[in-house]
Amino acid sequence: MNSNVKTHNSCFLAYSTAMLLACVCVAPSAFADDQRYSETVKFTDLKVDTAAGVETLYRRISAAAQRVCGYEATSVYAQYSWRHCVRPTIDATVAKVNNPLLTALHTGRNPAPVTAMINK
Numbered sequence: 355m356n357s358n359v360k361t362h363n364s365c366f367l368a369y370s371t372a373m374l375l376a377c378v379c380v381a382p383s384a385f386a387d388d389q390r391y392s393e394t395v396k397f398t399d400l401k402v403d404t405a406a407g408v409e410t411l412y413r414r415i416s417a418a419a420q421r422v423c424g425y426e427a428t429s430v431y432a433q434y435s436w437r438h439c440v441r442p443t444i445d446a447t448v449a450k451v452n453n454p455l456l457t458a459l460h461t462g463r464n465p466a467p468v469t470a471m472i473n474k
Contacts (some may be wrong), residue, residue: 393418395447408455419443
């Protein structure tokens with residue numbers, strides 16, 4: 355009778371170990387998803403030469419980056435997601451748009467003044 359209990363425990367231990375190894379092997383692949391997601395942010399309806407237009411565009415870019423990255427502020431991974439996905443995505447998008455007002459808003463700096471030179 356005692357040998358049956360040992361066999362059960364051995365089977366349970368083997369099954370538990372197999373399940374643990376399966377979880378360890380599957381978990382990294384779930385987090386290492388190399389698929390690239392994208393979302394188009396349209397701004398033809400905005401006047402990107404005005405502060406209001408640039409602020410609206412920046413909000414759209416930020417919201418799109420959060421959706422693409424699957425960012426959830428209440429998640430335990432929120433800070434990691436922000437640092438390693440959302441922020442770099444916003445950085446790259448702002449650089450791609452290449453608008454001095456948008457870049458200034460993003461970096462928190464005033465845009466460099468543009469001086470017009472007239473030859474007489």
